[in-house]
Every structure is written in structure tokens, then in C-alpha cells.
Amino acid sequence: MAAAADLEDVPSADLMTELLRRMKCANKPDKRLILIGPPGSGKGTQSPIIKDEYCLCHLATGDMLRAAVAAKTPLGVKAKEAMEKGELVSDDLVVGIIDDALKKPSCQKGFILDGFPRTVVQAQKLDEMLGKRGVRVDKVLNFAIDDAILEERITGRWIHPSSGRSYHSKFAPPKVPGVDDVSGEPLVQRKDDTAAVLKSRLEAFHQQTEPVIDYYSKKGVVANLPAEKPPPEVTSEVKKALTS
Secondary structure, three states, X not given: OOOHHHHHOOOHHHHHHHHHHHHHHHOOOOEEEEEEOOOOOOHHHHHHHHHHHHOOEEXXXXXXXXXXXXXXXXXXXXXXXHHHOOOOOOHHHHHHHHHHHOOOHHHOOEEEEEOOOOOHHHXXXXXXXXXXOOOOOOEEEEEEOOHHHHHHHHHOEEEOOOOOOEEEOOOEOOOEOOEOOOOOOEOEOOHHHXXXXXXXXXXXXXXXXXXXXXHHHOOOOEEEEEOOOOHHHHHHHHHHHHHO
């Protein structure tokens, strides 16, 4: 709990902004969401929009594990032991870390889970934990997109390493192919952005997550989003899905 002394040093404008945000959020309905979609499907674009619109906390399990390890929480210590032995962190540990995170004020109105659950067993364990809290997953947003469209999106990405400027050979090409518009320096492709890497990532994604989508479909909570559409259109589809 933050001591009053800690708050004394927070600028008034920041305190007021947070207070107004909490007042605005008080009337929002609770939402517990899972985002599922392959790399390049636009989850990263929509997630912050959904988070702000519905006052949810964003739970990325990889980041949460690292934070728990760094903070030396009891679960973090167990996770570190597993990692040091080269073992996978158990599903129970990950669900425990999510459970801990849900106690934070920022998660009061609900959450967005991204990157978890990846298997049906994880989904069952998550549901069990939420059931103990008397809540459940409200919606699973499935960013459905054709693999061929993803390949075009991802393999066309080019980066200028020192500035972080990004281009796309089809959708946002540089003035001169392979060259940064500003510095004239050469552009590079990320190792992960090649067709071969993408193919293996997509195969793993479909194999792992299709059973999870089936599992939640049977519960009637899956909304299939047309993720190939431009981001503003996907945002309006998300809003429709979350008001239905």
C-alpha cells in the first residue's frame, strides 16, 4: 500500500488525472478478456485501446513472471528456481501470478490476458482460479486472419535500426527501396520477420491455440474479429463484440 508520504511527492496534476480516471472508470462494466491471435494479427495495436476504453489492466504473462522474479515474491522465487533448472514454469505458478496481479487496484474493473492460456489445461486452471473469485472470462477476442495476409504483412516489414523507423514494402514503402528516407542508411529485416520463421510460428500457434478457441467456443464467449481489416475497423468490431 502506498504510504501517504509517497503521495506527497506526486505532482497535483498527476493525482487529479488519476482521480478523474478512477471516477470515469467507476461506471464501466467489469470485463475479463482474453486476446488470441497469431503474430502480426494486430493484438498489440488494439490492446491499449481496449485497456483505456474499459479501464482494464493488461496482463502479459511473460512480463509478469519477470516482474515477480525481480520482486522476489514467493511465487517469483519458485519461478526463478524452475528457470534456473532450465524447466518450464508450471501452469499453476503462472495462474498464481495472475491471481496475485488481480488484487491490484488497476485490475479492479477486470483484465486483458495476452499470451495465456495457450493450452486447454491452462484455460481450465484459469477458469478454476476465476471461479474461486466468483467471476469468469467474459469474452475471448479471436484475431482471425488468413496466414497468407499475415505473411504479406510481416515479411514486408523493414526497419531502420538506429532510429526504429519502420517501413513496409507494400503498405508504407521507403522512397528508395531498402533505404531509410531520412538518413539514407540501409534498412534491415528482423530475423523473426522471414517467411520460414513465420511459417513455424504460425504452425505452432494453430496447433496450440485452436483447441483453446474450441474450448471457449463451447462456452459461447468467443468473438471472431476480422483482423485483416484496417485497425480503426477492427476497433469498432471489438467495441461491438464487447457490448453484445
